[in-house]
Amino acid sequence: MTLYLQPKxxxxxxxxxxxxxxxxxxxxxxxxxxxxxKPLDDNILDITGITGxxxxxxxxxxxxxxxxxxxxxxxxxxxxxxFNGLKLAAREVGGVQIQNAGTIAGNICNASPAADGIPxxxxxxxxxVLASTRGEHSMPLAKFIMGNRKTRCASDEIVTGFRIxxxxxxxxxxxxxxxxxxxxxxxxxxxxxxxEIDNGNVGAIRIAVGSCSATAKRxxxxxxxxxxxxxxxxxxxxxxxxxxxxxxxxxxxxxxAEYRRDAALTLVRRAVExxxxxx
Numbered sequence: 001m002t003l004y005l006q007p008k009x010x011x012x013x014x015x016x017x018x019x020x021x022x023x024x025x026x027x028x029x030x031x032x033x034x035x036x037x038k039p040l041d042d043n044i045l046d047i048t049g050i051t052g053x054x055x056x057x058x059x060x061x062x063x064x065x066x067x068x069x070x071x072x073x074x075x076x077x078x079x080x081x082x083f084n085g086l087k088l089a090a091r092e093v094g095g096v097q098i099q100n101a102g103t104i105a106g107n108i109c110n111a112s113p114a115a116d117g118i119p120x121x122x123x124x125x126x127x128x129v130l131a132s133t134r135g136e137h138s139m140p141l142a143k144f145i146m147g148n149r150k151t152r153c154a155s156d157e158i159v160t161g162f163r164i165x166x167x168x169x170x171x172x173x174x175x176x177x178x179x180x181x182x183x184x185x186x187x188x189x190x191x192x193x194x195x196e197i198d199n200g201n202v203g204a205i206r207i208a209v210g211s212c213s214a215t216a217k218r219x220x221x222x223x224x225x226x227x228x229x230x231x232x233x234x235x236x237x238x239x240x241x242x243x244x245x246x247x248x249x250x251x252x253x254x255x256x257a258e259y260r261r262d263a264a265l266t267l268v269r270r271a272v273e274x275x276x277x278x279x
Contacts, residue, residue: 003043010131010160013047017156018133020045024158026068029094029102030110045158053160065162067105071117075099083164085173085192086120092177092187093117105159108141111149111215118145118216119192120175122208127163132156138163148214169196169203174274176267179254187211188255191267195231195275202229207271212247212264219243219268231276236269244268 003020007013016022022045025031047053047068054068056077063079071090079087093099093107093116107117108128118141127138130153141162144152153159173194179185189211196204205226210216222243229235241261249260 002041004046005044006046006049008049010050010053010158013045013050013158014132014156016045017158021155024109026103026106027070027101028106029098030106030112047158061166063164063166065104065164067159067161068103069105071099071102071104071107072096074104080171082124082167082171082173082194085123085175085194086117088175089116089120089177089190089192092175104162108145108162109151109153109159111145111147111151113148113214113216114186114190114211115216116177116187116190116210119190119208119210120173121162121164122216122218123173123192123194123206124164125206127165128159129161129163130154130157131160132158136160142218145215167194167196167204169198171196172275174271176271176274178263178267186254189260189263189267191264191271193268193271193275195272197231200231202226202231202235205272205275207268209244209247209264209268212244212249212260214248217246219246221246222268226272233273233276235276236273239265239269239272241265 005016007016021043023042025044025046053066055066057064071093074090075087093102104117107115121141126141128141128144129138146152171194175192177190178188191209193207195202205223207219207222208216244264249257251257
């Protein structure tokens with residue numbers, strides 16, 4: 001006999017996790033398709049009843065996105081321009097039905113190298129918030145995701161939300177995705193970028209590439225090279241192949257490693273140019 005628990009509060013959820021070996025279920029849009037034709041014999045902790053974990057709120061120095069926030073919520077909520085990339089990514093997470101059911105925490109905890117939500121959240125300097133019976137703590141998203149389907153979420157912890165700091169300067173963002181077709185596709189390469197504009201120059205820039213390594217990667221060397229550059233057309237020409245050296249693309253059915261690397265270079269240049277267009 002398997003367990004199926006549906007707590008109504010975070011306290012109930014973490015207490016259950018401290019006492020049992022449970023799989024945490026949110027939207028289920030990754031869980032159920034992966035088990036087609038297989039017995040559903042996991043012990044389940046269904047957290048969908050914890051209503052306080054859904055929603056987006058603004059705080060003094062950051063925005064908070066609850067773990068059970070749906071992709072449709074992100075699309076429909078009025079947010080500053082630096083969330084544009086996350087909104088664009090939200091529209092790529094399956095079809096509308098999936099966006100209505102799938103949660104931001106589920107997408108991140110699944111930790112797929114091709115997860116659409118991870119690059120834009122990395123570019124937003126996001127911290128992930130976790131809770132257990134020991135209390136609440138947070139860590140950078142880049143530290144939380146350890147590899148393909150691997151995270152630092154302990155067996156007795158749940159993700160409760162995401163903390164996105166407000167930028168120091170006016171900012172905007174974008175998200176570009178390359179797939180075998182326009183919609184409903186696993187990415188070959190994706191790029192998310194945020195730029196902060198300081199007196200007509202790049203005050204700060206954060207660029208993340210997904211589907212080109214076991215985890216999405218920030219391009220720190222490129223970011224440092226672009227800080228201080230004028231906000232002007234042609235900035236994409238400053239992006240070189242060497243700026244992508246930390247990527248480790250693989251060959252698979254969607255594309256070769258060589259194609260992925262070339263496509264990543266093109267998408268990064270396009271993303272950077274898009275960020276400065278009409279500024």
